[in-house]
Amino acid sequence: MATRMAIVLMLLMSAAPPLGAKTMAGPLRYDFYKSSCPKAEQVVRKTTQEIILKNATMGAALLNMFVYDCFIEGCDASPLLAVRDDADDFEVRWEYATLRAYDAVDEIKAAVEAVCPGVVSCADIIALAARDATSIAGGFTFAMPTGRRDSLTSVPYTYEDSMPGSLASLQFLIDKFATKGLDIEDMVVLFGAHSFGMSHCEDVDRRLYPTVDPTMNATYAAALKEVCPPHSWGALGPWINNNRVTDPNVLSNQYYNNVLTGQVLFKSDQALMSRNETAAKVAYYAANPLAWKVRFAAALVRMGNIKVLTGTQGEVRKRCNVTN
Structure with a gap:
């Protein structure tokens, strides 16, 4: 059934011109790691499944991390660099307390590093894990373009700066x-x-x-x-x-x-x-x-292109919470 749904989604996405335009990879490309780390997406998928099997709420947490990442500074894994529990600023600690997928992303990154050290960016791991969380929790899958690189800095944020709040008009x-x-x-x-x-x-x-x-x-x-x-x-x-x-x-x-x-x-x-x-x-x-x-699949792909770093920009972090 899952395979049938995937085929239906692919056909519909290719058949509708306006939607097809929104699913373009932009500066990214599909199967970016086909040669450099052919098992990357398989490892991300397997580890994401294991995480969600242990705690079903982590599916939403991983998708939420992707949204936050893209809305803050662009899809560059900058939230993973931000101070966490040791933050001096209470407001920064409070904002980051709403993100629950730090450890999950670290676990997925470690699994990928064990197969292909220093190849797959944390930004791409966030995007792929969000895609897989969508598949696991929603019962449908789609291709996610990759090739993002990781930021060298992180900017503390608040909802007002980056995310539309719960009371927004x-x-x-x-x-x-x-x-x-x-x-x-x-x-x-x-x-x-x-x-x-x-x-x-x-x-x-x-x-x-x-x-x-x-x-x-x-x-x-x-x-x-x-x-x-x-x-x-x-x-x-x-x-x-x-x-x-x-x-x-x-x-x-x-x-x-x-x-x-x-x-x-x-x-x-x-x-x-x-x-x-x-x-x-x-x-x-x-x-x-x-x-x-x-439409949701297409919108996630489009969101995943927000202010991405590619080529020689940024870096590919060895660990997601610190720069190299």
Whole structure:
């Protein structure tokens, strides 16, 4: 069934001109490591499977790492260089606490290094692991171009600097994605990743207290209040599943049904219903799971081209958390 789905996706992606344009590799290329490390993608896939088998929530964490990496400084593995628990700046520590895939990426990198030392970049490992996590959690696969190199520096960031926050307005979201070369279609499609994964109570606090956001389903809000106490803002709070309606570890178009019924955590998610154009896309993907999978694959590939380092730029790190 997985092979059949892969073939269907490949046919659909090649048959639709607008979508085909979005799946181009840009400065990257497919099978970049075919000669230099022919087993690279196989090793990444195997190790990613083992990680997710041990902890199903790591599928979303690996995909999340890819999104953060590309949105911060470009897809260059710069977040892996950033200070972690020993950071002097509390805000930087707080922001990086939301990323849970550091150890997983290190594990995948070590497995690849054992086969091909100093060949495969950390940036490509993040991208390939995200592709494989999508395949494992979503049941569909696609080709991911490679050839990225790793940055030599890392810039501490905040959500305001790089990532659209949970309270962002629709126009802010559109503008933020546009700065990354991604359009409204890409944005709506990529938001489908919120069908799985985890967030903190902090992200939903202002929608629950002091009064419940009127766009939120009342029963859904009541259930959240049982988990998330008041005043979670700025304190992270307990982990909660992004999708509290169906299996929270499955990547699917369920997100769009959740938006339609007011059962999403973020104000920025529900904001998709505030404009006819985006609301129509939400309804379309809620009813068309295969179309969403095709578009999601294309959008991930397009996102993976954001400000990449190639050729002699940057380096290929031997260890992902330090430069050579």
